[in-house]
């Protein structure tokens with residue numbers, strides 16, 4: 307497995323070279339400010355004890371409290387958490403919100419734990435990191451494998467440890483525990499606002515624009531729902547269990563896919579897996595291997611699942627003219643170079659999936675002011691933030707003839723550098 311943090315550093319160094327970032331600033335940003343690791347003992351339902359490795363990486367607080375999700379996944383590594391924490395610092399700066407970057411993780415498969423075990427693990431996580439977390443210090447949130455219920459347990463445990471409730475310690479909570487309306491849909495919605503911005507600039511007509519979406523979890527599902535509602539043509543979709551492609555000149559029906567996911571846990575509406583030798587006879591779609599779907603002809607390839615999906619091995623075969631990165635780090639740096647050469651427009655993760663952290667910021671503000679905004683207030687405030695981030699990166703990329711990722715990094719690094727210089731002046 308390539309180092310994801312090495313990918314992140316390659317992006318940092320490339321942007322630093324292009325913009326002539328002062329070397330002292332580059333040196334500061336070359337590693338996290340702080341990394342904390344812990345071994346979390348959890349009593350399992352059968353009375354035995356298991357130890358889980360846990361991390362919190364605080365990359366930069368130059369622009370405000372560290373901010374970033376907690377990932378529960380069996381393959382979480384410190385290297386990955388570092389990279390994700392760095393990208394959070396960049397993302398918050400591009401979006402212009404007053405947060406730094408952080409991230410957490412626990413090496414665990416949450417699907418294999420009972421609710422009780424998951425609660426004990428989540429509370430244990432907070433106790434292990436309570437000294438470094440806080441509303442003005444480091445504000446975690448959900449990520450892959452964690453959800454509002456887990457955020458509620460962590461918020462509650464923080465109140466127990468500190469002796470008073472401070473909901474602003476964590477975002478992505480459930481509504482009745484101080485969560486924000488619109489947080490659940492925020493990342494997918496933000497990505498959809500970006501698609502609209504692209505459509506305007508590249509003169510895309512929704513009914514003629516074919517989308518392939520990899521990932522149908524929180525982010526992929528809400529994005530796909532909004533895009534299909536706006537008339538975009540969904541021609542391919544994948545989750546961890548199936549990759550399906552609409553028959554030529556047909557589109558997939560969002561409602562059919564969403565119902566299949568809800569009823570059977572997979573986007574495959576016929577539930578037949580071509581790989582197991584059964585032949586799918588459905589007239590409207592066929593099954594592909596996961597990698598084949600990524601290189602199938604379409605207009606916009608939406609990556610909403612995992613890191614490192616487009617690599618130097620498949621970048622040359624991508625047929626989409628646009629890649630929208632809703633996942634974090636789905637394109638490896640070597641792949642970026644190949645895509646650039648082939649004039650594929652890549653909207654980087656640090657812009658495309660910023661909707662989640664922007665609404666997290668709104669939740670933090672609401673908690674601090676003890677108010678609750680309506681869903682339409684959230685949507686109205688999210689849209690201009692996403693549009694401004696995209697517009698600034700788009701204009702810089704046109705002015706300097708650089709790609710959107712380089713432009714986003716330059717904007718972010720300029721802002722982070724100014725804050726570092728102010729603090730050290």
Ligand code: NDP
Pocket residue numbers: 448449450451493520521522523524525526544545546547571596610611612613632633634659660662663
């Ligand atoms: P979820 O866990 O809700 O969804 C992940 C989706 O990816 C699932 O549909 C999963 O399949 C699918 N998937 C996993 N492995 C594969 C694979 N090999 N091929 C195809 N699909 C696969 O996560 P989120 O939607 O929350 O997050 C997705 C990405 O977006 C992550 O990179 C995350 O860091 C990033 N992100 C999320 C934010 C948020 O607000 N949630 C904010 C910013 C970024 P299955 O359904 O079968 O498990």
